[in-house]
Amino acid sequence: MAISKSKREVVYQKYNGRCAYCGREIAYKDMQVDHLLPLRAWGIEDAGTDDIDNLMPACRMCNHYKRANSLETFRRYIEEIPRKLRDNYIYKVGVAYGEVVEQEHPVKFYFERQEG
Template identity: 50%
Template sequence: MGNTEVKRKAIPKKIRIKVYEKYNGHCAYCGSDMEISEMQVDHVESLYWYGGADDISNYMPACRACNFYKSTLPLEEFREHVKTIPERLEKEFIYRISKKYGIIQEIEKPVQFYFETIPEKGNEL
């Protein structure tokens, strides 16, 4: 499955700019605004575990939090992982009490990533 011999190549500045521009400076996953200096380049399909390509077709602009949380998960596993956040939070007393006081309100909705809501641009070099 995983190949620990895969070496990640440095991503040239002009490619980083194209990745950043794909979604107009937003994280492809949560949609937050970010500066190019804050952007991390995520490999949609992991190089190490799933043999993903190390080129722009497999790159997504990601904020630090989303890139860390996604890790090497395939996209649909990441979606499922995000869906489980409320049930995992429910185990925390402070979360449950916050809901009782109306400080936190849960809404049920499907997990949709930002990139699924807008057209992509900048995929060509």
């Protein structure tokens, strides 16, 4: 089901024109509407809805990376990035020369930081 223009505008304003996940500013025309709880996904019993509470403004990068995964699966994917990068030779050179600084930490999404 397509999301109406009026609903898209409400979703966009939820976090003042920022991606609910990474927190970067996004232009309205570039915003993608993500279902926090996917409508249907592998391993998820409860299906999400098109209610405003379940719709999140997302940049293309975050929406693409999250796909139809749960929030916790998405969080795990983000937290695994440093380990995956360590296998990359260019990354290793960057660390050796101090151009890349590793700062692993638990992932807290932008919308979570705004709520508490």
